[in-house]
Amino acid sequence: MPGRNAVGLDIGTSGVRAAELSYGRDGITLEKFGQVALPEGAVRDGEVIDQAVVVDALKALWKGSGFREKRVALGVANQRVVVRQLDLPWMTRSELKVSLPLQVQEFLPMAVEDAVLDFHVTEELQGPEGRQLRGLLVAAAKDTVMSNVTAVQAAGLRVTSVDLTSFAVLRGTGRPHSDVGTEALLDIGARVSNLVIHSGGVPRFVRVLLSGGQDVTDAIAERLGVPAALAEAVKRGTDEQLTPEERELATSALQLMREVFVDEVRSSLDYYGASNPQFPVERILVSGGGSLLDGIAPHLQQVTRKPVDTGDVLGRVRLGRTGLDEDQLAAIQPLAAVPVGLALGVIS
Numbered sequence: 356m357p358g359r360n361a362v363g364l365d366i367g368t369s370g371v372r373a374a375e376l377s378y379g380r381d382g383i384t385l386e387k388f389g390q391v392a393l394p395e396g397a398v399r400d401g402e403v404i405d406q407a408v409v410v411d412a413l414k415a416l417w418k419g420s421g422f423r424e425k426r427v428a429l430g431v432a433n434q435r436v437v438v439r440q441l442d443l444p445w446m447t448r449s450e451l452k453v454s455l456p457l458q459v460q461e462f463l464p465m466a467v468e469d470a471v472l473d474f475h476v477t478e479e480l481q482g483p484e485g486r487q488l489r490g491l492l493v494a495a496a497k498d499t500v501m502s503n504v505t506a507v508q509a510a511g512l513r514v515t516s517v518d519l520t521s522f523a524v525l526r527g528t529g530r531p532h533s534d535v536g537t538e539a540l541l542d543i544g545a546r547v548s549n550l551v552i553h554s555g556g557v558p559r560f561v562r563v564l565l566s567g568g569q570d571v572t573d574a575i576a577e578r579l580g581v582p583a584a585l586a587e588a589v590k591r592g593t594d595e596q597l598t599p600e601e602r603e604l605a606t607s608a609l610q611l612m613r614e615v616f617v618d619e620v621r622s623s624l625d626y627y628g629a630s631n632p633q634f635p636v637e638r639i640l641v642s643g644g645g646s647l648l649d650g651i652a653p654h655l656q657q658v659t660r661k662p663v664d665t666g667d668v669l670g671r672v673r674l675g676r677t678g679l680d681e682d683q684l685a686a687i688q689p690l691a692a693v694p695v696g697l698a699l700g701v702i703s
């Protein structure tokens with residue numbers, strides 16, 4: 356689709372972020388990237404709580420970063436998103452669209468009328484009951500999606516699609532070719548982390564974890580009895596004013612929370628491995644601000660015994676005149692996976 360632009364918008368706990376891509380003859384170009392920080396509590400576990408604050412941040416983002424496109428692809432990831440593997444009788448894609456709500460009620464913890472539904476076909480099978488479609492059923496509670504959509508609209512933008520953040524991570528950092536086997540992608544946020552396992556771009560397993568870097572900050576704040584901002588600086592290693600005792604307390608809190616988080620990831624990987632022995636995970640790619648936590652990648656590698664690497668979302672696109680220098684580009688790399696992946700979804 357030459358000449359077309361697409362904007363992906365990620366509403367995260369720590370900030371709103373957008374990426375604009377253009378699609379031309381010579382490939383996909385990152386034209387713009389911008390972000391505006393959000394105060395604690397404006398977004399909770401993936402849901403907009405303080406509409407006014409988020410609307411202001413979105414307006415500031417559009418103005419400050421010079422986005423002209425008003426149509427956006429929005430990401431959604433919260434505790435009321437259900438993703439599960441499901442086999443359905445074979446049908447055409449348009450039949451699927453119509454009959455999905457009728458087929459899936461028994462698999463949902465909510466009324467089908469209250470859910471936004473999607474089905475990603477991963478395989479066509481010949482089962483005992485004939486031809487079948489195997490895929491991932493995605494269901495998100497409508498009201499949680501709507502509070503985010505409403506905030507975006509109130510900022511003067513138009514939501515043209517809503518996509519599971521996990522699928523954005525897949526497009527943003529996953530290797531699309533099947534010759535690399537099966538890999539796990541882990542986007543670690545502040546409160547929400549997305550784990551996606553795929554083979555050559557085909558998703559096999561998705562889990563939204565309600566944990567991330569903020570748990571580490573909270574633990575440090577509690578252990579030291581300091582405000583969140585200071586705990587955050589301690590976590591990032593940018594505050595050096597601690598006594599040796601305080602430093603030790605902070606380090607042990609960090610290590611403990613890192614372990615808890617990695618254990619949670621490991622148990623999801625184990626669960627996946629037990630039910631998909633034919634597609635073992637060969638490696639893990641991390642993204643998200645939380646992936647910058649000191650020691651997280653080596654620890655993950657040690658516990659899972661799989662190579663852990665950093666997702667290279669910017670390596671996937673050409674770089675336009677973003678106005679960002681090399682250091683800034685390196686700094687946004689982990690944060691760009693979701694918004695870039697959302698924008699990539701507009702044409703795929």
Ligand SMILES: Nc1ncnc2c1ncn2[C@@H]1O[C@H](COP(=O)(O)OP(=O)(O)OP(=O)(O)O)[C@@H](O)[C@H]1O
Binds near residue numbers: 401545590591647649
């Ligand atoms: N240099 C760093 N060292 C350690 N942690 C960091 C660093 N930079 C950012 N983080 C952590 O990354 C987390 C934020 O990550 P990210 O921006 O991907 O989350 P988000 O998308 O805003 O939130 P969520 O996806 O949970 O809604 C925070 O917990 C922050 O403390």
Ligand SMILES: [Mg+2]
Binds near residue numbers: 368543545643693
């Ligand atoms: Mg996030």
